[in-house]
Amino acid sequence: MDYGLLMSNVERALGGRKLTQQDLLYESLRRAILDGDIHHGSRLLASRALAEQLGIARNSVLYAYERLTEEGFITASRHGSIVNMVSGAGGATSSSTSRLREPGNSLSRRATDLPRERSNPDEPTPFRPGVPALDEFPLGQWRASMERAWRAVEPNELGYGNNSGHPALRRSIAEYVRVSRGVRCSAEQVFITAGTQASLDLCACMLADPGDSVWVEDPGYHGAKAAFLAAGLRLVPIPVDAAGMAPTPAHWQETPPHLMYITPSHQYPLGSVLSLERRWSIIENAMARGAWIIEDDYDSELRHSGPPLPSIQGLAEHTPVIYLGTFSKTMFPALRMGFMIVPAHLAAQVDATLSEIARQGRVAEQIALADFIESGKYARHLRRMRRLYQQRRGALVEAIERHMGDLVTISSDSGGMHLTVRLDAPLRDQDVSAATREHGLYISALSAFCHHPARDTARYNGFMLGYAGIKPQDADALVARLATIVRDLASRACRS
Incomplete structure (x- = not known):
């Protein structure tokens, strides 16, 4: 065998990645x-003979041989x-199985059945919902909080x-939501998670068993449905109207639900607010049936x-509510920080469960976030963002009307x-969504958030328009582009 040629072929296959002579020889063999x-x-060549043939040090050959020996080759x-017989290696088995085939096994049925929306973080963001104005985040203040946090971290x-x-972040969050959202809690009831999706996964795991029913808003948040389906729960879609989730006596x-998932302060995606009357009705019916309410307060x-209306969790003592919050919308998504607040009687059990199924980290980020909240910087940032988003919404509305x-x-x-927005043109919102993405815009079709998208297209034929990242001076040109795409589609639909 030409060992030099063998090494040259492997070196080319590495695509420019450099290896030492001893590692290259090992990888080649x-x-x-x-x-x-x-x-x-x-039988491989003797180490001295191979070193002479390749023009490398004998120690390099010995190193490669020792590694191959340790790994059983x-x-x-x-x-x-x-050379040992290696299971699956070419020439080591019969001709019918001489090469490893691509595995035939795949993901579980629960995983393959999950609803999927093609998403790429590198896609253009005009009109993309859920992404805050990242260029307006006070990065210098956050860096200062992070530096203080790292100085405070002990080994x-x-x-x-x-x-x-x-503990510092749990205390800060408890104090903040008590004042801002009327949540009834102590620091011991607050549990830090890696965002709302992680909180939903934990709720599905800890509060329900496979086959249990969970009510979800229809249309509603994809991430919640995915978490519940992945846990083997049975989704029951409940319609939404101008006053939020609208279950009937028949529902x-x-x-009857084991879990209920709601976004009462700003229904996702329609934006309605759950009325106070329905909040009380949901609490009373859930308590009567022993159901849990998951309150996702993602951007109140x-x-x-x-x-905003007070949280459902804070309306009364001992409500069966798991309150979820996130910093992805108010800070920045890459922070990956959220929290859930559980009833007091459940806190010790949740703490014990998390010790088995979860591991915390990112201590500096948690200390920095506690500092950011306690110093008042978080509240000041929110006040500024509210004004900014109000301006940006106004500019977008004016451009749409124009x-x-x-x-x-x-x-x-x-x-x-x-x-x-509701689409009044004779078009399908999902067709509009696909066309806009081809033109560098990100339009989310409303019907895609429905439990049965194809069936509910007529009822929820429209789209979501995110405006957080759109500067007022850019809104007119972006909406003009969108209007051109929609008019072109409508014109083609009329001709066909």
Whole structure:
């Protein structure tokens, strides 16, 4: 065998990645044995002879042989270095199975059945919902908080950390939501997570068993449905109207929930606010049936006019509510920090469960976030973002009315980072969504958030328009582009 040629071929296959001579020789011999180019039972050249042939140090050959011996590819004996039989290697088995085939097994049925929306973080962001104005985040202040945090970190805090989250952050969040959202809690009820999706996964795991029913808003948040489906729960879609989730007496009687997932302060995606009357009705019915309510309060701090309604969790003592919050919308998504607040009687059990199924980390980020909140910087940032988003929403609405007033009807919600519009043109919202992405815009079809997208296209034929990242001076040109795309589609539809 030409060992020099073998090494040259492997070096080219590495695509420019550099290896030392000893590592290159090891990798070359290893690949040759796995591919069957060096058959089992073959004897490799003596180390001195191979070193002379390749013009490298003998120690490099000895290193490669020792690694191959340790990994079971060869055996050193008085007859030399003999290649072992390697299961699956070419030439080591019968011709029918001489090469490993691509595995036939795949993901579980629960995983393959998950709803999927093609998403790429590198895609253009105009109109993309859920992404805050990242260029307006006070990065210098956050860096200062991070620097203070790292100076405060002690060596004993570099381990896995408290499974429930850093005590300072738990205290800061408890104090903040008590004042801002009327949540009834102590720091012991607050559990830090890696964002709302992680919180939903934990809720599905800890509060329900496979086959249990979970009510979800229809249309509703994809991430919640994915978490519940992945846990083997049975989704029961509940319609949404202008006053939020609207379960009927028949729903309560015929398909009572084990879990309920709601976004009461700003329904996702329609933007409606759950009325106080329905909040009380949901609490009373859930308590009567022993159901849990998962309250996702994802962007209530960003209401543009008037104070938001208080949280469902804080309406009464001992409500069966798991309250979820996130910093992805108010800070920045890459922070990956959220929290859940559980009833007091459940806190010890949740803490014990998390010690088995979760591990905390990112101690500096948690300390920095506690500092950011306690110093007042978080509240000041939110006040500035509310004003900014109100301006950006106003500019977007004006542009829509100017360019698309005959094509869409704007919803009347007054909070968050997106608005919804009903498509009045004779088009399918999902066709519009696909066409806009081809032109560098990111339009989310409303019908795609429905439990049965194809069936509910007529009822929810429209789209979400995120405005957090759109500067007022850019809104007109972007909406004009969108209007051109929609008019072109409508014109082609009329001709066909």
